[in-house]
Amino acid sequence: MPLTELTTRALASIAAADSVKALEELRVHMLGKSGELTAQLKTLGALPPEERKEKGAALNRVKEELSAALEARKTSLETQELDERLASETIDVTLPATPSMTGSIHPITQVTEELIAIFADFGFQVAEGPEIEDDFHNFTALNIPESHPARQMHDTFYLKGILGDATDNAVAQHAVLRTHTSPVQVRTMQSQTPPIRIIAPGATYRSDSDMTHTPMFHQIEGLVIEKNIHMGHLKGLLHDALGAFFGLEQVPMRFRASFFPFTEPSAEVDIGCKRGRDALVIGEGSDWLEVAGCGMVHPNVLRNCGLDPDEWQGFAFGCGIERLAMLKYNIPDLRTMFAGDVRWLNHYGFRALDIPSLVKGVTA
Ligand code: PHE
Numbered sequence: 170m171p172l173t174e175l176t177t178r179a180l181a182s183i184a185a186a187d188s189v190k191a192l193e194e195l196r197v198h199m200l201g202k203s204g205e206l207t208a209q210l211k212t213l214g215a216l217p218p219e220e221r222k223e224k225g226a227a228l229n230r231v232k233e234e235l236s237a238a239l240e241a242r243k244t245s246l247e248t249q250e251l252d253e254r255l256a257s258e259t260i261d262v263t264l265p266a267t268p269s270m271t272g273s274i275h276p277i278t279q280v281t282e283e284l285i286a287i288f289a290d291f292g293f294q295v296a297e298g299p300e301i302e303d304d305f306h307n308f309t310a311l312n313i314p315e316s317h318p319a320r321q322m323h324d325t326f327y328l329k330g331i332l333g334d335a336t337d338n339a340v341a342q343h344a345v346l347r348t349h350t351s352p353v354q355v356r357t358m359q360s361q362t363p364p365i366r367i368i369a370p371g372a373t374y375r376s377d378s379d380m381t382h383t384p385m386f387h388q389i390e391g392l393v394i395e396k397n398i399h400m401g402h403l404k405g406l407l408h409d410a411l412g413a414f415f416g417l418e419q420v421p422m423r424f425r426a427s428f429f430p431f432t433e434p435s436a437e438v439d440i441g442c443k444r445g446r447d448a449l450v451i452g453e454g455s456d457w458l459e460v461a462g463c464g465m466v467h468p469n470v471l472r473n474c475g476l477d478p479d480e481w482q483g484f485a486f487g488c489g490i491e492r493l494a495m496l497k498y499n500i501p502d503l504r505t506m507f508a509g510d511v512r513w514l515n516h517y518g519f520r521a522l523d524i525p526s527l528v529k530g531v532t533a
Contacts, residue, residue, distance in 0.1 A: 176231050183238045189246050196239050273518025280494040281370045283531040284389050287413045288368045290527055296367040298353035304343035306352035310473040311431040323348035324376040346374035350390035358474035363481050365394040387490035394483035403484040417452045432464025448499050461488040
């Protein structure tokens, strides 16, 4: 084939190539080891010197021209293919390069969720109340009248002018940060008709700060109102709930007679444990640890909430959540719970997907 025709055809094919792959095939076909142009270059050796020089120069010019055309076409096809890909593919650049979990669930949250899972299984609903309470719900309705010495037992934070109309001093002076979760008992009895079975976890406040006390801490309150309910039910419930919480079939438990204005009789609950050199073992040994206050709801409290004590009875209990978390997860110092130290959180925190459930047992 004459050289000019070969060139024209080759240039036309290059221009018509519709993909980088097709273009590469063309290159091999023309300039490859057994390509058309290569074949012609191979014949040069047999030509007389004059002709060889002339034809050689011509062939090389064609080779360069074709190479340049191939290169130019390749660049334009690559750009075109990239544009098409960009138009057809979407990519969410806001997604993290690799999914990584940062942050963790605080032991207080974890233990709260564990307790909710356990009590939900016993048919308890979660109830809530405000952290800024009024005097009535925090004290008076709970059988703690103004002059009662029990008011001094609670190192109460009083707030001024927060609740209600700030000009109404009677109300404003009696706003408090709730000193326990027991006011949620009152709110629940006022708003629901019995039978009642609730637990109320949440933050509580007392003006107290030392090795074992922080001004803000958490409690979980339990309240059951039914007919013919008695202390035996309370003991059975707390035994089974604490067993589920600590992952034990049997929990050594002792009820010590105590006093709370809102329960009668009242008791404090201790669980058996062994205080080892570096860790505490629950359920063994001969030491005792207090974990809850409890008792039968005082008839005055029932009356204050509009219930007839001759018809309805109930029991209530309250536990410190930090205390339970420290016991279960061997956390030696209460104050570290609120220090916000990321090393502590990484060590004692829980993975966000470790949602407590009774299916796998709430014991991590
Ligand atoms: N409210 C009590 C406290 O804070 C605990 C408690 C709750 C005791 C319910 C008896 C019944 O100490």
